[in-house]
């Protein structure tokens with residue numbers, strides 16, 4: 306049987322940072338269902354936040370204030386403090402690893418404006434986002450991947466994990482299958498790290514790549530681990546209209562302006578002080594309100610992102626990727642014409658609850674990092690650029706902790722289950738339900754009922770329909786039965802996971818009777834700190850879902866009305 310001291314599921318930036326740190330002292334294996342460098346981390350565009358103060362004065366306390374206020378006071382402040390205090394050092398380490406950040410003339414790392422990042426506790430925007438044009442994730446991803454190879458980390462590309470093994474409440478390994486051959490492999494490990502990224506593909510319109518199907522969340526739910534704050538799904542204000550592909554917030558950081566049908570800079574009405582640089586929940590609600598009140602472009606379901614007043618060199622150099630996408634896919638040159646944009650599902654604030662070292666308290670030897678984890682530093686709404694820094698800071702911490710842990714324990718029992726029956730049952734399934742039809746229906750239901758504005762009625766409706774789809778799933782039939790790169794087989798496993806996670810999202814959203822951050826209930830429009838300043842935990846109990854709560858840690862900043 307294959308063995309690794311530490312087995313990491315997920316080779317995005319968080320998984321690889323964990324691997325790099327752990328592999329200094331122990332043996333590490335990493336599973337990725339796509340080639341590592343195709344992980345979604347490589348698509349990150351705008352930047353990574355750290356209070357370096359290279360442009361103007363900045364410090365970790367201001368970064369902390371912004372992150373807590375952005376989270377609508379749901380983030381645990383002790384955890385946020387760890388993130389923002391360690392961010393500058395982590396950033397410099399990336400620089401030393403050779404990440405080619407964009408630089409100022411004097412050689413320092415250049416920084417730009419991003420939504421919700423301010424100086425002096427909200428006085429004015431501050432330039433805190435370090436970047437490499439609008440390909441920041443790509444350069445970090447390639448760099449950490451190279452380092453992981455040099456360090457001898459064993460990466461199993463195109464291996465899909467579908468079963469987590471426990472002995473009592475201790476992790477013993479993972480069963481996965483090789484996508485190229487459908488061969489099932491069980492790997493024995495002393496510790497397992499879930500680093501599987503997000504779940505944006507549950508929605509119809511999303512900025513997320515194909516991998517974001519919440520597999521790790523389903524693995525956790527299946528072994529009785531709760532998920533935290535799953536109702537908080539971030540909709541990024543600016544997806545290319547009709548595509549959902551992201552137009553980075555850096556476009557507004559560089560001076561871009563959102564306009565409605567009459568050309569009005571409407572964010573002045575919603576966030577008079579920082580306008581287009583307000584956090585994402587605020588801007589997405591503003592765009593949707595403009596559209597619903599008939600001020601979308603030509604009365605349609607989008608607004609304009611105007612870059613035409615910016616210096617052409619800035620657009621070409623600092624926003625090169627989105628400029629290229631706009632020209633190639635929409636036939637619109639952003640230098641000359643505004644870009645049609647609408648909100649797109651982007652990020653989940655919730656996930657597997659962990660401590661600041663990635664440990665999942667319910668199960669010995671289980672860890673989680675990155676978007677699949679919920680530390681929680683983003684609360685109910687994440688600020689732009691705070692995910693990449695979260696991956697690096699908490700990835701490193703988890704790597705060190707997991708290495709120490711596995712060095713101190715024996716191998717324990719080998720996992721027994723082979724997983725073969727599950728794959729062959731699926732390959733031989735011949736029911737009448739078709740995978741892509743169920744998936745399409747799920748996405749429509751989620752987009753129509755569970756996106757930016759929600760009500761009890763829309764959520765009940767969604768819950769009933771998703772449960773119906775879960776029943777239908779029991780009767781799926783695969784059209785393709787081949788064992789070589791059978792995409793339908795992978796999609797079948799992903800669909801099961803997505804339906805499970807979708808149900809957990811809706812169930813949590815239905816339960817929270819207030820509006821906070823990205824969770825806007827039009828039937829409960831106010832934030833209600835007296836009853837709801839707490840984290841939601843949703844858990845599988847005897848095949849049904851159950852909710853419990855956890856208090857929020859408040860240290861420095863007491864909840865106030867959130868105005869921008």
Ligand SMILES: Cc1cc2nc3c(=O)[nH]c(=O)nc-3n(C[C@H](O)[C@H](O)[C@H](O)COP(=O)(O)OP(=O)(O)OC[C@H]3O[C@@H](n4cnc5c(N)ncnc54)[C@H](O)[C@@H]3O)c2cc1C
Pocket residue numbers: 314315316317318319320336337338339341344345346347348349350351352353354441442464465466467500501502503512513514516520521551651652674675676677689690691692693694696
């Ligand atoms: C278009 C876009 C732009 C963004 N821009 C920014 C930005 O500028 N700044 C910022 O801070 N954040 C940004 N974000 C958010 C940020 O990029 C993500 O939150 C982050 O990259 C997630 O990293 P991760 O390591 O958690 O997972 P990912 O990079 O998503 O990787 C997940 C890994 O898990 C593996 N995996 C999943 N399921 C399985 C399975 N069943 N078996 C085996 N392997 C599996 C995948 O193969 C992959 O390797 C952006 C996100 C998007 C979508």
